[in-house]
Amino acid sequence: MGRTPCCEKAHTNKGAWTKEEDEKLISHIKVHGEGCWRSLPKAAGLLRCGKSCRLRWINYLRPDLKRGNFSGEEDELIIKLHSLLGNKWSIIASRLPGRTDNEIKNYWNTHIKRKLLSRGLDPKTHRPLTDITTFRAEYPKEANDDSSDEGNSSTLSTEDDNSSLINLELSISLPEISPTMPMNSSVEKTSALNALCLCYNLGFQRSQACACQYHL
DNA sequence: AACAGATACAACCGCCTTTGT
DNA sequence: GACAAAGGCGGTTGTATCTGT
Numbered sequence: 001m002g003r004t005p006c007c008e009k010a011h012t013n014k015g016a017w018t019k020e021e022d023e024k025l026i027s028h029i030k031v032h033g034e035g036c037w038r039s040l041p042k043a044a045g046l047l048r049c050g051k052s053c054r055l056r057w058i059n060y061l062r063p064d065l066k067r068g069n070f071s072g073e074e075d076e077l078i079i080k081l082h083s084l085l086g087n088k089w090s091i092i093a094s095r096l097p098g099r100t101d102n103e104i105k106n107y108w109n110t111h112i113k114r115k116l117l118s119r120g121l122d123p124k125t126h127r128p129l130t131d132i133t134t135f136r137a138e139y140p141k142e143a144n145d146d147s148s149d150e151g152n153s154s155t156l157s158t159e160d161d162n163s164s165l166i167n168l169e170l171s172i173s174l175p176e177i178s179p180t181m182p183m184n185s186s187v188e189k190t191s192a193l194n195a196l197c198l199c200y201n202l203g204f205q206r207s208q209a210c211a212c213q214y215h216l
Numbered sequence: 217a218a219c220a221g222a223t224a225c226a227a228c229c230g231c232c233t234t235t236g237t
Numbered sequence: 238g239a240c241a242a243a244g245g246c247g248g249t250t251g252t253a254t255c256t257g258t
Contacts, residue, residue, distance in 0.1 A: 016226070016252085038243065054244080055227065090246060105247075106225050
């Protein structure tokens with residue numbers, strides 16, 4: 001026995017949503033609220049999977065969505081948050097009102113990745129792309145786009161590139177502070193918390209992004 | 217005008233987490 | 238505590254549109 005599927009696949013529509021389906025979903029949620037996604041399609045008269053309805057509502061139909069181009073500030077905020085959080089799109093989205101995780105994820109993959117590469121930064125680590133071997137392996141397309149030395153691969157030869165010999169792996173360890181360690185002042189306490197918890201740094205409340213014990 | 221390749225983004229899939237019993 | 242159901246998330250895919258030749 002496995003888990004039951006979220007819907008009867010044989011009797012559900014897939015693919016792009018029609019205007020009629022959108023209208024049914026919107027009017028149903030306006031009257032009944034979001035409630036139970038599993039039972040919503042039937043109640044709303046939709047031949048869709050509950051998950052599909054949820055996604056359509058959250059990513060496209062919600063009235064508080066901003067839509068339109070991302071501003072420069074939003075760009076920079078996404079980059080900053082991604083450098084701290086990685087691919088935690090939902091947490092990043094929670095810091096950008098009117099934007100969805102899916103929207104940010106798509107925007108990242110289509111725009112920001114390229115923007116960082118053009119700045120010579122690795123979109124995964126946000127560190128300078130000094131190791132051309134890694135760069136070529138991870139981003140073959142972008143690496144080949146460099147037409148300035150087309151047909152002259154010797155200039156970028158990795159044979160004599162000593163950087164590959166350097167271990168760039170970084171390890172992170174907690175500072176020598178224990179939550180039970182006595183703190184003499186509130187300043188000491190705050191700086192210790194800053195060092196210990198990234199979520200605290202970002203201004204999240206306990207349980208919003210993490211459940212560590214360090215939040216005041 | 218026609219075609220191919222690139223790009224953007226909506227939607228799906230599968231897995232993990234949370235919640236209720 | 239164990240289990241199932243539902244929700245939520247991130248990765249990936251499909252397809253419409255744009256751009257260059």
